[in-house]
Amino acid sequence: MTDSxxxxxxxxxxxxxAFRAFYAxxxxxxxxxxxxxxxxxxxxxxxxxxxxxxxxxSHVAVAFxxxxxxxxxxxxxxxxxxxxxxxxxxSGQIPLLQDCLRAMQITVLTKEDIEADDILATLATQxxxxxxxxxxxxxxxDTIQLVTDDVTLLYPNxxxxxxxxxxxxxxxxxxxxxxxxxxxxIAALVGETSDNLPGVPKVGEKTAVKWLTQFGSLDVLLERAxxxxxxxxxxxxxxxxxxxxxxALNRLLRDVELPVTPQDLVRRPIDAxxxxxxxxxxxxxxxxxxxxxxxxxxxADSASHDAPAVSAxxxxxxxxxxxxxxxxxxxxxIAVTVTIENGRPGRIGLASLTTTVEASWSxxxxxxxxxxxxxxxxxVMHDAKGQVKALQRAGVRLGGLAFDTLLAGWLIRPSxxxxxxxxxxxxxxxxxxxxxxxxxxxxxxxxxxxxxxAWFTLRVAAALRESFEGRVGEILxxxxxxxxxxxxxxxxxxxxxxxxxxxxxxxxxxxRAERLAADAYLAIDREVNLGSPKQLQEVLFEQLxxxxxxxxxxxYSTDAAVLADLQDSHPHPxxxxxxxxxxxxxxxxxIESLDAAIGSDGRIHTTYLQTGSQTGRLSSTDPNLQNIxxxxxxxxxxxxxxxxxxxxxxxLTADYSQIEMRIMAxxxxxxxxxxxxxxxEDLHRFVGARVFGVTPEDVxxxxxxxxxxxxxxxxxxxxxxxLSKQLRIDQSEAKQLMSEYFARFGxxxxxxxxxxxxxxxxxxxxxxxxxxxxxxxxASPNRVLRENAERAALNAxxxxxxxxxxxxxxxxxxEEFRAQGLASRVLLQIHDELVVEVAAGEWDTAERIxxxxxxxxxxxxxxxxxQIGRGPNWEAAGH
DNA sequence: GAATGGACGTA
DNA sequence: CGTACGTCCATTCA
Numbered sequence: 001m002t003d004s005x006x007x008x009x010x011x012x013x014x015x016x017x018a019f020r021a022f023y024a025x026x027x028x029x030x031x032x033x034x035x036x037x038x039x040x041x042x043x044x045x046x047x048x049x050x051x052x053x054x055x056x057x058s059h060v061a062v063a064f065x066x067x068x069x070x071x072x073x074x075x076x077x078x079x080x081x082x083x084x085x086x087x088x089x090x091s092g093q094i095p096l097l098q099d100c101l102r103a104m105q106i107t108v109l110t111k112e113d114i115e116a117d118d119i120l121a122t123l124a125t126q127x128x129x130x131x132x133x134x135x136x137x138x139x140x141x142d143t144i145q146l147v148t149d150d151v152t153l154l155y156p157n158x159x160x161x162x163x164x165x166x167x168x169x170x171x172x173x174x175x176x177x178x179x180x181x182x183x184x185x186i187a188a189l190v191g192e193t194s195d196n197l198p199g200v201p202k203v204g205e206k207t208a209v210k211w212l213t214q215f216g217s218l219d220v221l222l223e224r225a226x227x228x229x230x231x232x233x234x235x236x237x238x239x240x241x242x243x244x245x246x247x248a249l250n251r252l253l254r255d256v257e258l259p260v261t262p263q264d265l266v267r268r269p270i271d272a273x274x275x276x277x278x279x280x281x282x283x284x285x286x287x288x289x290x291x292x293x294x295x296x297x298x299x300a301d302s303a304s305h306d307a308p309a310v311s312a313x314x315x316x317x318x319x320x321x322x323x324x325x326x327x328x329x330x331x332x333x334i335a336v337t338v339t340i341e342n343g344r345p346g347r348i349g350l351a352s353l354t355t356t357v358e359a360s361w362s363x364x365x366x367x368x369x370x371x372x373x374x375x376x377x378x379x380v381m382h383d384a385k386g387q388v389k390a391l392q393r394a395g396v397r398l399g400g401l402a403f404d405t406l407l408a409g410w411l412i413r414p415s416x417x418x419x420x421x422x423x424x425x426x427x428x429x430x431x432x433x434x435x436x437x438x439x440x441x442x443x444x445x446x447x448x449x450x451x452x453x454a455w456f457t458l459r460v461a462a463a464l465r466e467s468f469e470g471r472v473g474e475i476l477x478x479x480x481x482x483x484x485x486x487x488x489x490x491x492x493x494x495x496x497x498x499x500x501x502x503x504x505x506x507x508x509x510x511x512r513a514e515r516l517a518a519d520a521y522l523a524i525d526r527e528v529n530l531g532s533p534k535q536l537q538e539v540l541f542e543q544l545x546x547x548x549x550x551x552x553x554x555x556y557s558t559d560a561a562v563l564a565d566l567q568d569s570h571p572h573p574x575x576x577x578x579x580x581x582x583x584x585x586x587x588x589x590x591i592e593s594l595d596a597a598i599g600s601d602g603r604i605h606t607t608y609l610q611t612g613s614q615t616g617r618l619s620s621t622d623p624n625l626q627n628i629x630x631x632x633x634x635x636x637x638x639x640x641x642x643x644x645x646x647x648x649x650x651x652l653t654a655d656y657s658q659i660e661m662r663i664m665a666x667x668x669x670x671x672x673x674x675x676x677x678x679x680x681e682d683l684h685r686f687v688g689a690r691v692f693g694v695t696p697e698d699v700x701x702x703x704x705x706x707x708x709x710x711x712x713x714x715x716x717x718x719x720x721x722x723l724s725k726q727l728r729i730d731q732s733e734a735k736q737l738m739s740e741y742f743a744r745f746g747x748x749x750x751x752x753x754x755x756x757x758x759x760x761x762x763x764x765x766x767x768x769x770x771x772x773x774x775x776x777x778x779a780s781p782n783r784v785l786r787e788n789a790e791r792a793a794l795n796a797x798x799x800x801x802x803x804x805x806x807x808x809x810x811x812x813x814x815e816e817f818r819a820q821g822l823a824s825r826v827l828l829q830i831h832d833e834l835v836v837e838v839a840a841g842e843w844d845t846a847e848r849i850x851x852x853x854x855x856x857x858x859x860x861x862x863x864x865x866x867q868i869g870r871g872p873n874w875e876a877a878g879h
Numbered sequence: 880g881a882a883t884g885g886a887c888g889t890a
Numbered sequence: 891c892g893t894a895c896g897t898c899c900a901t902t903c904a
Contacts (some may be wrong), residue, residue: 033884119885285882285883285903286903390889409897464903529899529900531899532899532900532901533884533886533899533901534901535900539891550880552884552885553883553884554884554885554901559887560887566894583887585898586886586888586898588886589897589898589899590898593898609896611892612894612896613894613895614895615894615895618895619894619895619896620896620898621896623896623897624888624895624896624897625889625890626888626889626890627887627889627896628888629888629889630888630889631888631889635888643894657881660890710891714893715892716893717894718892719891719893720880720891721894722891722892725891726892757898787891791892791893792893792894795892795893796893796894799894803894830889830890831880831889831890831894832890865890
């Protein structure tokens, strides 16, 4: 057998190499935007893929220490005792590295009480016996003892881990003058400072080698120690026990019991999706293709790991009659998939657990299915909203929506960005949804047909139901599914927007922006791109020599807050012109994109992403109608372009006032806060009076705005620092304000503290209605990560409960409008506000329904206050 | 052309 | 060193 035919086993000490990478790579360049450090993970993986590529091993394993203690520290407590504490920035990276390796389908080995190098030694020994060519990669010199004709050590150079030196018996001999097996004897004599193992004083490598050559072995040397002359001889005799101990400790275990044999470590194809997921999380980009290349996987290949090939029932093409017959025979619950072509149904697939049918949409098919589709007969779908809309356009109003796998998957894991059915099939069934390769004109692999998609959907739904915990299933049934129906109708309805108003305003703003730009150029004697942060930095910090501001990843910030600060400390006409220019161009952009979004019906149809947030809120895209400007006088002109549509009489806006603070009062049961809401007094005036110890009438605007900022800040986990910055007051004054506040409203602080504590214990937060959000980072050793999680965990139950309440109000209003046969309809939801289009003669009824359903959406210890406005356009109807 | 970061609009 | 989003632009990278 030639060497090239011999299988190659690569075993790596993950801990020691990642640790070297940790110190070799600057942490600044390897931190995710969340604050997770990744330098150790990156450095290790970079070295590791180079190794895979260069050596192309057939079998691989990576071993890790489980902790700082092992059988060695038990036998000799001083062992490694002088090592400084492992930095938490490093230890936090180990689980991430292990996740990466598992995604790459690399076996990760750890064993309680055993060091990684012992695992390496065991595998090397077993591998050698089994006829492997073994490569050991470790940063610990003790592994030199493993080197034989069949075992090569790859040892990192002093700097970092990019260069590995190969140790064979020859190179060890050359470098140390003894065969590899004897290296530990040198080490025992010399000692190892980093392990806190003193050797014989004044004895270095040279002397050790000389003695060993002379006596043949350590044992003989120690027996005949009295033959050594001089001071070193005395030292040796004095430290003979140290040497024996060193030798005992640096002997690696070759018989550790492991759950695998070398043969089990055969390389498997990487789990491409898992690698993509975790690399995305760690923000590794350049590394991705390298990993794919080193593992012989095409990066474009979306193939998941070797999931069992579960074949869906064959797709059965049916006609209208056959479809009707299939439904008549089908079990109670059926999954439905409607493909959408130009907003209308293309094909429809139906599935039970055992059979599927499908057909292209036609009048006949519609006639055959309409009654069943409309009825309450339960249906399971994935991402139903778009399909509901398509059916609606065809004139079929879907009924009986019983489960949506998209919503369910999101409720279980609201943080996960990949919400495709394929991902759910992988995660919950461990199977692979057949997908046509989108990069190929003539795909080699057939995608799943609508009937098969429905079949997978049905099975995923069953698995998701099993995964529901707590009241999450009720959130789906009682809140999300009814909300979906309302959203579909809102999107279909759209909102009328006046192109004339928008275009006039846009031209005005364009001209203004040009003037401001020209003035700005004059102020600095040159023309720059005012939209380029890079060029602005040049102007501000080099040309104008203004003091450097808050650091960003690429330089120094030029955002509005920073510019306002600069204007205070170093007034310059350019600063104000720049701010005004930004505002004018921003407004114009918004107007332009709104204008472009007006459809042929004169209305804008946004899309609500029901799974678009981690808290339970909706988000809105194409265009986003939840961030239409409102704060400045100017920007309100944009809102005036949102008008009541033809056939309708007026717009109605309804918003919850201070809903988050009311939820805070409810959850904290703070008597002061509850009283504030029950007296009907202006909240901030009431709180201000308590905090500053004056009567409500004597609360000045300055006092009111301070407690207002404080109250809102509470909901977000604001610090004294943040409060002082926002209010532009001293930190000491902010601190004082906070302590006065909490002295009067102590239950609020107690609640906030205990809710984060509870989340740390449970691993998730919960809204009043039982919506959950996991927070694994509350246990993170990384302070930035942990504190970010703490603030988010503080906010999630409050923001999430508000979202729940608004959803309940929304779908109930929607349902009641329909039940009462009103033409009036809800158009928009902006978190705590609804915009309703009211038909002639329906104002009183509509207003009552909106007020009542928003008011009684939840029963809290404080009332839910609803403000209602009326007008021909959004601006006029607002307040 | 795709991906990223900065800036900024809303609740 | 304040939560939750989406969009635009300039810039960088492949």
